[in-house]
Amino acid sequence: MPADPAMKILVVDDMSTMRRIVKNILKQLGYTNVEEAENGQEGLTKLQGGGFGFVVSDWNMPVMTGIEMLRAIRADEAIKKLPVLMVTAEAQQENLIEAVKAGVSNYIVKPFTAETLQEKISKIFP
Amino acid sequence: MADTNGHLYAELGELARYLDMTLRKLDDAGAPITTMSSQLPQAATHLEGLTKLTEEGTHEVMRLTEELQDSHAVVVGLLRKAAAAVDKIQAPPCVACLLRESQQLLAQEDQQLIDNRERLAGTLTKASETLTKGANGGCVACALTQSILSLSQDDKRLIEIMTALSFQDLVAQRVKKLTTIVHDVEHKLLELVVVFGLKHEGATPEVKTDATDMLKQLKATNETSMKQNLVDDILGKFGFN
Numbered sequence: 066m067p068a069d070p071a072m073k074i075l076v077v078d079d080m081s082t083m084r085r086i087v088k089n090i091l092k093q094l095g096y097t098n099v100e101e102a103e104n105g106q107e108g109l110t111k112l113q114g115g116g117f118g119f120v121v122s123d124w125n126m127p128v129m130t131g132i133e134m135l136r137a138i139r140a141d142e143a144i145k146k147l148p149v150l151m152v153t154a155e156a157q158q159e160n161l162i163e164a165v166k167a168g169v170s171n172y173i174v175k176p177f178t179a180e181t182l183q184e185k186i187s188k189i190f191p
Numbered sequence: 192m193a194d195t196n197g198h199l200y201a202e203l204g205e206l207a208r209y210l211d212m213t214l215r216k217l218d219d220a221g222a223p224i225t226t227m228s229s230q231l232p233q234a235a236t237h238l239e240g241l242t243k244l245t246e247e248g249t250h251e252v253m254r255l256t257e258e259l260q261d262s263h264a265v266v267v268g269l270l271r272k273a274a275a276a277v278d279k280i281q282a283p284p285c286v287a288c289l290l291r292e293s294q295q296l297l298a299q300e301d302q303q304l305i306d307n308r309e310r311l312a313g314t315l316t317k318a319s320e321t322l323t324k325g326a327n328g329g330c331v332a333c334a335l336t337q338s339i340l341s342l343s344q345d346d347k348r349l350i351e352i353m354t355a356l357s358f359q360d361l362v363a364q365r366v367k368k369l370t371t372i373v374h375d376v377e378h379k380l381l382e383l384v385v386v387f388g389l390k391h392e393g394a395t396p397e398v399k400t401d402a403t404d405m406l407k408q409l410k411a412t413n414e415t416s417m418k419q420n421l422v423d424d425i426l427g428k429f430g431f432n
Contacts, residue, residue: 176361
């Protein structure tokens with residue numbers, strides 16, 4: 066099902082610059098309903114509040130990492146089917162495998178381009 | 192037995208000399224170690240400051256880029272309205288306009304192409320008629336379309352600028368790792384200071400190294416740098432306009 070431009074998207078990253086970059090690209094792609102969280106714990110709390118259709122998350126974050134948040138999402142009956150795209154500098158093969166095992170929907174390595182993000186969103190929402 | 196004892200005493204003597212020499216060396220190293228251990232927290236602070244500086248600079252570039260993007264969106268909207276108005280009043284359309292419309296129709300989805308077959312045929316007929324009559328130059332619609340295209344290419348470049356700014360995140364992550372390493376080294380040095388009872392900075396003269404100078408420069412940059420408005424105020428007092 067193609068992505069609904071009105072769907073609420075959560076961008077989780079401890080770096081404010083990265084949140085702004087992802088938010089800007091999403092806006093250029095037509096997604097304007099975007100919220101932000103600074104770490105996995107804050108992200109999880111927001112997601113459990115409901116209403117989100119998609120998550121873009123970093124890996125390395127304080128308090129709760131992206132992979133921990135992903136596992137928590139998949140363990141929560143209410144939000145376990147939520148698509149999660151990881152955008153991270155963790156470019157090791159073991160990281161990718163760990164993310165796949167945890168149930169990631171797709172994976173982008175930083176630095177990335179707008180085209181890559183668009184392509185991954187198209188793959189998540191065919 | 193006497194030989195064995197003699198050999199043992201000789202070995203013990205050698206060991207005692209070695210221990211004494213090691214302790215002297217450690218004592219010599221005491222001052223640099225205490226100095227370095229006191230410099231490391233400053234170095235870590237400066238590294239963290241570097242992250243903050245790049246973050247602020249990146250946000251400023253992003254703010255300007257976003258302003259350009261918003262401004263482009265407004266201009267493109269106005270140009271599209273103008274192009275639509277020109278399309279209505281410009282007769283006959285120029286060859287380029289007709290061919291462009293044909294290309295747009297061809298680029299559409301198959302089903303739409305089938306639906307628009309008659310329209311496509313009509314447009315191509317018009318194009319061929321206009322070509323026959325002789326193409327006109329200076330078409331306003333073409334100029335508007337060209338402007339919209341140029342702006343949309345600029346928009347792509349603006350997005351590229353935004354994404355290129357992700358370097359800041361990568362720099363920040365590396366600096367964070369470096370800071371962790373510096374804190375770790377600091378901790379180990381402090382352990383050495385405690386274990387061997389090395390004298391602290393206050394009691395020993397500061398060992399001057401390149402790092403000492405660099406840290407002083409960094410400290411001065413942070414503590415005494417002026418904002419431009421303060422510079423201008425001071426210059427104003429000296430009669431500069």
